[in-house]
Amino acid sequence: xxxxxxxxxxxxxxxxxxxxxxxxxxxxxxxxxxxxxxxxxxxxxxxxxxxxxxxxxxxxxxxxxxxxxxxxxxxxxxxxxxxxxxxxxxxxxxxxxxxxxxxxxxxxxxxxxxxxxxxxxxxxxxxxxxxxxxxxxxxxxxxxxxxxxxxxxxxxxxxxxxxxxxxxxxxxxxxxxxxxxxxxxxxxxxxxxxxxxxxxxxxxxxxxxxxxxxxxxxxxxxxxxxxxxxxxxxxxxxxxxxxxxxxxxxxxxxxxxxxxxxxxxxxxxxxxxxxxxxxxxxxxxxxxxxxxxxxxxxxxxxxxxxxxxxxxxxxxxx
Amino acid sequence: xxxxxxxxxxxxxxxxxxxxxxxxxxxxxxxxxxxxxxxxxxxxxxxxxxxxxxxxxxxxxxxxxxxxxxxxxxxxxxxxxxxxxxxxxxxxxxxxxxxxxxxxxxxxxxxxxxxxxxxxxxxxxxxxxxxxxxxxxxxxxxxxxxxxxxxxxxxxxxxxxxxxxxxxxxxxxxxxxxxxxxxxxxxxxxxxxxxxxxxxxxxxxxxxxxxxxxxxxxxxxxxxxxxxxxxxxxxxxxxxxxxxxxxxxxxxxxxxxxxxxxxxxxxxxxxxxxxxxxxxxxxxxxxxxxxxxxxxxxxxxxxxxxxxxxxxxxxxxxxxxxxxxxxxxxxxxxxxxx
Numbered sequence: 113x114x115x116x117x118x119x120x121x122x123x124x125x126x127x128x129x130x131x132x133x134x135x136x137x138x139x140x141x142x143x144x145x146x147x148x149x150x151x152x153x154x155x156x157x158x159x160x161x162x163x164x165x166x167x168x169x170x171x172x173x174x175x176x177x178x179x180x181x182x183x184x185x186x187x188x189x190x191x192x193x194x195x196x197x198x199x200x201x202x203x204x205x206x207x208x209x210x211x212x213x214x215x216x217x218x219x220x221x222x223x224x225x226x227x228x229x230x231x232x233x234x235x236x237x238x239x240x241x242x243x244x245x246x247x248x249x250x251x252x253x254x255x256x257x258x259x260x261x262x263x264x265x266x267x268x269x270x271x272x273x274x275x276x277x278x279x280x281x282x283x284x285x286x287x288x289x290x291x292x293x294x295x296x297x298x299x300x301x302x303x304x305x306x307x308x309x310x311x312x313x314x315x316x317x318x319x320x321x322x323x324x325x326x327x328x329x330x331x332x333x334x335x336x337x338x339x340x341x342x343x344x345x346x347x348x349x350x351x352x353x354x355x356x357x358x359x360x361x362x363x364x365x366x367x368x369x370x371x372x373x374x375x376x377x378x379x380x381x382x383x384x385x386x387x388x389x390x391x392x393x394x395x396x397x398x399x400x401x402x403x404x405x406x407x408x409x410x411x412x413x414x415x416x417x418x419x420x421x422x423x424x425x426x427x428x429x430x
Numbered sequence: 431x432x433x434x435x436x437x438x439x440x441x442x443x444x445x446x447x448x449x450x451x452x453x454x455x456x457x458x459x460x461x462x463x464x465x466x467x468x469x470x471x472x473x474x475x476x477x478x479x480x481x482x483x484x485x486x487x488x489x490x491x492x493x494x495x496x497x498x499x500x501x502x503x504x505x506x507x508x509x510x511x512x513x514x515x516x517x518x519x520x521x522x523x524x525x526x527x528x529x530x531x532x533x534x535x536x537x538x539x540x541x542x543x544x545x546x547x548x549x550x551x552x553x554x555x556x557x558x559x560x561x562x563x564x565x566x567x568x569x570x571x572x573x574x575x576x577x578x579x580x581x582x583x584x585x586x587x588x589x590x591x592x593x594x595x596x597x598x599x600x601x602x603x604x605x606x607x608x609x610x611x612x613x614x615x616x617x618x619x620x621x622x623x624x625x626x627x628x629x630x631x632x633x634x635x636x637x638x639x640x641x642x643x644x645x646x647x648x649x650x651x652x653x654x655x656x657x658x659x660x661x662x663x664x665x666x667x668x669x670x671x672x673x674x675x676x677x678x679x680x681x682x683x684x685x686x687x688x689x690x691x692x693x694x695x696x697x698x699x700x701x702x703x704x705x706x707x708x709x710x711x712x713x714x715x716x717x718x719x720x721x722x723x724x725x726x727x728x729x730x731x732x733x734x735x736x737x738x739x740x741x742x743x744x745x746x747x748x749x750x751x752x753x754x755x756x757x758x759x760x761x762x763x764x765x766x767x768x
Contacts, residue, residue: 154622155593261710262481292478293690296693296706303703318622324548325695325704348697362627364652366694376631377624380594 115142116312117166117280117319122175123157124165135161137336141329143280144307148313150321150344152359153175157335158315160204163282166314167199168192179280183299197227200273204285206265210257214244216268223275224254238275246271249400257347263294267301273304283315299326320363324348332356335384338410342417342429345387352411352419354427355393391421399427441468442511443492443611443642449505450487450496450667451697458717461487462669464506469660471610478648478656478690480711484538484667484707487649489613492645493533494523511610529559532604536616539596542588548599549574549584555606573602577632594625601629605636612637614646618653630657651694655679661685666712666722668739673748683742683750685758686723721752729758 124136135158143149151159164170166177168187172271177185184195203209210219218388224235243250246267266286283302287295299322305311317323323344324332330347332340332355335393340353351357361375379396390405391397395402396411403422410420450462451491458719462484469475474709477485490496492508508515510530515523532555535541543551552570560566573583577598588596597617606614608674614633618626637644646658654661654675661678663671663686682688692705709726721739724730733753740753752758 154624263710291482291711292651292690292693293707294710296695296704298709299695300703300706319625321695321697324578324697325701345700346470358624362623363697364650364656365697366651366655366679366691368655368675374627380592380625381622422698 113144115178116145116180117302117314118131118142118178119166120176120178122162122177123173124161125159125173130387133159133385134336135384136165136388137340137346137387139331139333139336140175141331141338141341143314143329145279145312146310147325147328148306148315148326150315150317150330151333152317152323152330153333154318154359156335156384157333158384158415159333163201163284163314163316167201167280167282168196169201197276197281198278200278201282201284202266202273202286204361205289206262206269207257207289209269210265212282213258215254215256216248219268219422220271220275223272223294227276231332239429242271242275249274261294262290263297266290266298270298270301270305274309274311277309277406278311280314283313285317286315288317290356293323302326305322320360330376332359335381335387337392337420338418339393339421340419342418346417350417352413352417352428353393353421354397354399399423399430415427431625438482439469440509440512443467443645444509445488445492446507446509447506447511448488448491448503448508450484450491450501450503452500453502454500459714460717461667461714462491465664465667465669466506467662467669467672469643469645471643472637473645473660474637474646474658476646476648476654476661477652477664478654478661480649482711482714482730483664485664486615487667488566488664489533489615489645489647493527493531493611494518495527495533525559528555528604528611529607531611531613532607532609533578533613533615534600534604534617536599537620538593538600538637538740539620541600544588546587547585548588548591552599552602552606555603561710573606574599576605576636578628579588591606594621594629597621597625597629598632601633605640606622608640609642612642613647614644615647617646619648619650651691663690665690666714666717668722668729668751669749670723670739670752671748671750675744677748681748681753683759684723684752685727685729685750689726729754729761 120140122136122139126133126135139162141149151162153159164371165172173183175185175197179195187195221235221239224230224238240250243409248264248267287298290298308315315326327344330344334355351360358375358377377396382395389407391408392401394404408420408422410418413419413424445465446466448462449467450463452459465488479485490504503516549570552573553566556564556566556569571584574581574584579595579598586616618629623631648654658675661675662669665686671678671687682691689707691708695704707726712722718725720736721734731754739751741751743756744747
């Protein structure tokens with residue numbers, strides 16, 4: 113089966129006064145239809161930029177993007193507009209991603225109007241249909257965003273993203289701004305919609321328990337590069353890259369009796385501007401040796417489990 | 431300044447029936463509705479709840495830094511080391527703030543003054559509260575080192591620091607005068623997990639060293655599990671469940687607490703669906719009669735909606751405000767047996 117989305121060696125660099133910022137560097141993966149890939153990493157690791165570059169909100173610097181097997185990397189103008197309908201995004205902050213001067217109804221209606229595919233009465237009908245799909249009461253149609261709570265606003269963002277029946281949706285931290293009880297409501301909604309509509313998700317988040325719950329596969333990013341990639345279960349059961357291990361052990365566990373020994377990383381994420389060749393995590397890595405400062409290759413350690421670390425086998429023995 | 435040692439009989443911090451309201455135009459926001467809690471020296475209390483539950487308002491009431499216009503403490507007492515802070519003059523309060531009690535604010539990006547050197551911002555607290563024997567600049571440099579920032583960065587400005595480092599500066603300010611009580615309001619929420627782990631470790635170390643009492647305001651059950659001794663679950667300005675960490679995590683009793691635990695995606699489970707709590711927190715300008723959680727509670731009966739909130743305390747001090755607690759326990763047992 114052709115994957116819905118495939119990226120090969122995708123790069124996105126930003127010029128800055130101090131040099132080139134390597135936000136996304138040589139990232140490759142595929143997502144099959146109806147599946148979810150989770151992208152995790154700390155702030156500034158390039159996970160949001162990756163999502164935005166795939167759906168052409170940023171122009172890529174290098175590499176290729178395929179949608180349903182077609183290379184869409186270089187599309188422009190009308191062709192790009194057509195492809196964009198199939199790829200949508202749900203933003204992190206439901207407080208700033210909705211137009212404060214538009215009613216809920218007109219925000220949800222907008223994609224239909226822009227697409228010019230429907231008559232006025234069809235648009236009306238479809239808007240109401242969408243509102244009930246994401247669980248917004250019809251009585252709220254003329255409300256403004258400031259009158260809604262975070263959970264409802266995020267539902268509006270979801271409705272807007274799904275209006276033109278996309279195949280692929282980038283969910284950029286869609287529940288990070290919500291309280292746990294509301295977060296669970298929205299996560300269940302996203303899952304229900306995925307099953308009903310066969311949606312393919314890329315789920316960007318820094319919350320490891322959310323990503324574990326929603327993803328089929330997970331990519332762990334560090335400073336623009338994917339350091340580890342495998343099935344969600346496998347990643348939590350058998351993390352191999354030292355960064356993944358540190359990330360997982362830093363999560364405060366709700367189990368009060370089983371206090372696991374935590375590996376606390378020293379130092380902070382370094383700058384992605386003009387990075388040196390070699391492993392970008394080496395500066396903080398407790399296992400770093402001379403060889404880590406040479407360019408690293410991705411290795412398939414076990415079927416479907418990819419790690420970019422030259423010492424992965426030695427570390428396992430330690 | 432030498433801090434007087436008081437008798438250990440009453441807890442260091444004691445809040446009794448605190449009520450706080452915000453008035454705006456013609457509405458009254460009932461932010462805190464009768465909160466009572468105790469905290470001893472060196473202990474950590476986790477204050478857990480959703481946005482708008484009143485957690486920050488409680489902390490600000492202790493510091494008496496609620497906004498002058500609109501906010502009003504309409505009932506209750508707050509005893510700090512035996513003194514009711516609500517009766518103190520502003521001059522006396524100034525001596526307490528930053529010295530006896532200090533607060534770490536949620537957002538390190540906005541808590542620092544962008545046009546003042548970070549070192550000077552730490553030195554300022556020391557200058558205000560210490561006698562002349564302590565050199566503020568020296569103490570500030572010491573504090574920087576304690577929080578893991580080289581002292582030579584004293585002369586830099588906040589924008590030259592990363593998020594994690596800024597939060598460490600905020601912590602250095604809060605701890606510069608060895609406070610007896612530290613109020614940490616979502617102190618690590620804005621940080622990445624690996625940095626959060628560093629910062630929590632640091633706070634824990636310093637707390638142990640100076641025997642500081644701490645109120646940790648958070649919505650992250652994981653942090654509570656790792657750090658706190660006691661936990662208060664707060665909802666619509668009331669404490670619904672209150673007890674030791676073991677009591678709350680091993681025997682959650684209130685339907686809201688149970689709901690909160692159920693809504694967290696588990697790290698090990700493979701559940702297809704999460705169990706959200708239906709509905710939304712109540713509007714604080716228009717709280718429901720009776721138990722504030724009753725509109726969302728699957729066990730709510732007419733009694734909950736009318737007569738209000740029960741109060742139940744076990745012998746070992748586990749408090750739960752639910753009038754159907756015994757019935758719910760029985761129902762749960764029957765469910766489990768099935």
